[in-house]
Amino acid sequence: MSLSEFDIIKRYFTKPHHKNPSVITGIGDDAAILKVPDGFQLVISADTLVSGTHFTESADPYDIGYKALAVNISDMAAMGARPLYVTMSITLEKNDADWLDALSSGFFCMAEKYSLDLIGGDVTRGPVSICVQIMGLVPDGQALMRSGAKAGDDIYVTGTLGMSAFALYAKNQGYDVIDEACLNRLNRPEPRLDIGLALRNFSTACIDISDGLQADLSHILSASKVGAIIDIFKIPMYEELSEMTTEQAINLAINVGDDYELCFTSPECHKDDLRLMAENTPVKLTKIGKVISNQDLIWQDKDGEFIEIARNGYKHF
């Protein structure tokens, strides 16, 4: 039997209870209603995944649902905001029960893990895309902006860069075997939420790495009107990249993106706080450079030689 838009929403996307008492009304009216608690600001971000651009037609719908939410949670992490509410607008070619079931399972796997309520959205017919808007809370004035970096601050990244890029490269090259952790990073990235929340106390500027370190760090630098010197040999690259030429490795590590690690700046006085924080999380923090007042992004090698790196971060157009 064919399901209507309303049946699809009811069957696949409506949960009986809200996790967050601040959700006054969720799915089922013309709009959802939230009560933002006193002393908090609402933080809002939207990201769309489109078939043919962000995933292939044959992609596992579980992964699509998972990743659509993961990349949005990553934006909340980069703001130091706790994500609580999400809306999802789905466009579908056809009503395929198995596909919807898997999409919804992947989506709710993430939603459960991070205690998020799906509060609205819509279901439309057309070329497949998933448009997710996420909303979270941050104590008044404590959001991590891109604009607060100061000359002298240390620059850090979380985790490892270039893993997703390598998975994509290996798939395109037709590798027989690709490390599962590596594929998982591409298909089911884990947002660095705990670190983003903890950084509210120590960080002057923060961004999540979706378009590549070079492009995303540049956003911090231009918003903060500063520059940076990055020690390229300190960048925590995915180990398989060491098998490639240096140029290829650097390109995959800093120009492709889809890492969903955080890049942030922090005054030197907080370096012990950060070390302590890193000891309490399985994700490593690596200091890769320094903020400078001159508005350039400079890459240097072990010998202090400056290296030119082409700017070809992921671009949609």
Next chain:
Amino acid sequence: MSLSEFDIIKRYFTKPHHKNPSVITGIGDDAAILKVPDGFQLVISADTLVSGTHFTESADPYDIGYKALAVNISDMAAMGARPLYVTMSITLEKNDADWLDALSSGFFCMAEKYSLDLIGGDVTRGPVSICVQIMGLVPDGQALMRSGAKAGDDIYVTGTLGMSAFALYAKNQGYDVIDEACLNRLNRPEPRLDIGLALRNFSTACIDISDGLQADLSHILSASKVGAIIDIFKIPMYEELSEMTTEQAINLAINVGDDYELCFTSPECHKDDLRLMAENTPVKLTKIGKVISNQDLIWQDKDGEFIEIARNGYKHF
């Protein structure tokens, strides 16, 4: 020269100032930040327009931008909420400066008229679609829900039904001339925001008519666990429908939708308040029936005879 995603956002979608001081940060960081004022709840709705489903490939991009926002404002009207903030995620086949310019003009025409701030979103490559999420405020507990209708309440609709449906019908039939007001209703619907806001004092349940009176009134009835008797001859139909067979006219007036009028219920004691309200707005209010406790939707003609009407409101699947 080809514009990047960031250039497109900067050139077409970023305004120098926010209209609403509650916008702490708009476009340009990982997320936007809002401060919801004390005593208010946040109301959130999302609606997507997809090429080939909601508009044709040759549709005027100005109209697409206009309508994408109009249908979302209509949801706020139906909640009695004042819309203030909006995010838009655009998916585009290619970077066409004229198309983007027109889309942005249509969108901001509505945004200016209703003092809305575009606070975020994204731009992605793929089959054309516009995913808009709107957010507004309502004083605590005053939102117009679908669930408050009580047996004995009067049922009203604003304006005229079937105008958009007729425009679509006339286009499909290849009519040489179609009334401009009628085409405008299809392409640039005017949300009934002033009425929605005023109804907070007088209405027990409210919905905007996007899928057709029959489908949308049914949402109120099922959410409120009541039924209705509707005097079909009292429905304010678009005048051109009188040229058609009764069956055709009724179908276009109640089963096609895209009206963006409001359907609401109100206790009889407020009928003078509503009359007074109607005198102060150019949009008429028409009482079309009564809420009953029996959970049926009954249509009756002038002679009190019950009429069977097929349920074929607009369905996506």
